[in-house]
Amino acid sequence: MFKSLTVREALRDAMAEEMVRDETVFLLGEEVGEYNGAYKVSQGLLDTFGARRVVDTPITEHGFAGLGVGAAFGGLRPIVEFMTFNFSMQAMDQIINSAAKTLYMSGGQMGCPIVFRGPNGAASRVGAQHSQCYASWYAHCPGLKVISPYSAGDAKALLKAAIRDMNPVIFLENELLYGQTFNDVSQDPDYVLPIGKALVRREGKDVTLTAFSLMVGKALEAADRLAEEGIEAEVIDLRTLRPFDVETIVVSVMKTNRVVSIEESWPFAGIGSEIAALLMEHAFDYLDAPVMRVTGADVPMPYAANLEHLALPQVESIVEAAKAVCYHS
Amino acid sequence: MPKLLSEKEALKAYRDMLLIRRFEERSSQLYGMGLIAGFCHLYNGQEAIVVGIQAVLNPVDTVITAYRDHGHMLACGMDPKGVMAELTGRIDGYSKGKGGSMHMFSREKNFFGGHGIVGAQVPIGTGLAFAHKYKEDRGVSVTFMGEGATNQGQVYESYNMASLWKLPIVYIIENNHYGMGTSQERSSAGPNYYGRGQGWNIPGEQADGMVLQDVMEAAKKALDHARSGKGPYILEFDTYRYRGHSMSDPAKYRSKEEVEEVRRHRDPIDQFKAYILKTLKVKEDQIKTIEEGVKAIILEAVEFAKNSPEPDPSELYTDVLKEVTSHV
């Protein structure tokens, strides 16, 4: 039942299956059609569904994000692709002020079933304007759901859930994961995952590592290294950032009493900051060490290879942080 | 002038314009009494535009505008009681008191707001047009904006997509010559707004927004164009707002004489009344009956809006997300 696919293929299959299932679902964005996607995520969709449902837009993020919102108000279910989330800053007003808030401002009358998706976070050597993680930016906002999957199976099942959701969903992918293969992709077109549930990807009793998207891979690697030194790390793949699954982390902390949060975005007011605060509120008595954050450096992303490496969380820094909270030298 | 209106239609149009005028006057009073708060933008002076446009719309057509929206809502048939109760922030308001003056909607009347970010309604309206075309429902999106809003980049992003994809949309520019305190001359290069679609092959036209029949005539042409699949159309209406930008604006950037001049010679309601009395031979007592009817509706709306309770504190956390997650 589970098949081996790349994240790229899994995302494409999710969209294709939902477009077959629901005639109101369509894909809108730059280069999604004839070019088959800037990162080839929409490969073949134009051929299958035609130009009515796979719509190439001009370079006009603010405009097409707003158009998507209007189409959703008008009864359709747009999937809006940002070539990368860096460009969503052009469209943020429409995402937050129009898509996220209108249900509330209308006393429940309106609602905006729309998915904004695309690669998020640092790719490789593309410099500051093209390497940024928007997880905490969007997770800050009520009225949105924010998903950021790691494996191909999760990418597919969660994107399908996002498309079926009645609310605006931000779906943060990662370019460096697109080509990675995972043997966990369900072939059942009705298989979806619930939004808002984290997953324990590796069990351990000594320390909890939380991560999402690409950083889950780094956390798993760090856990391997830690195991060699006798530390059993539990790795939680957050998968959804809003609504946030505090419970899974708390249950883990009740066992491990120690937490390291890993993310590639900036430290200030990041997802790790939120986890630290939530644990103060929900698990203060279970903590045997302060929560530690491993984050991207608090600088615009540098271009130079060595500096870029230093700016991003690496396995070594995760291992170090885990040892520190375990008071292990 | 072709006769666009039967007597019955003319009387309804007169009634609708008067309803908006009186509604706004009462809103202003209630604001003064502290029953309405925050931003509140009145529509006095511009009534002929929404009423004239509405007269040529089909039920399937969708309407969207910015924050100066009370007139649009009343014109499309939303209940004055619900609109007024929203202004007073009460549970029986169109948004349960959670939207306020700038944020009301009616799925039933195909009114899509009510938007507080200048220009943001323009791509959204373009998306409504996209949905009309996708669903092949023969509807047209009618997207209103002020002349100040036309300087937002997203307006031109929208023009481009609408023309590229031949979307059924009429963009309506209500040129009241001021965006807050900035006059048209100080905000906008170029001679006009209706011609700004030229670069995208969008036809445009200007008409006197103070003359209801002129509005209707222009609107009919524009709607026919959009409905027949020829793509977008831009209408610019010359109009004037009598009141300050919002309730806190004493409007010192223009002279009393300027306002008086328009009120005296170009008032849309006075002009239309004179027209129907003369041309359609409507009688004074018919007008009187309408005026009394409007007075009663407003009175009822105000009482309703005063007596409706504030939303229950439990409403604070409702309507953030839709609970139903799957469909089909």
Ligand SMILES: Cc1ncc(C[n+]2csc(CCOP(=O)(O)OP(=O)(O)O)c2C)c(N)n1
């Ligand atoms: C993006 C944005 N910038 C500024 C404002 C503040 N603002 C509200 S109304 C307005 C003037 C708009 O004028 P116009 O479009 O001519 O509409 P009118 O008020 O005349 O109906 C401004 C600057 C806003 N609401 N949104």
Ligand SMILES: [Mg+2]
């Ligand atoms: Mg104006």
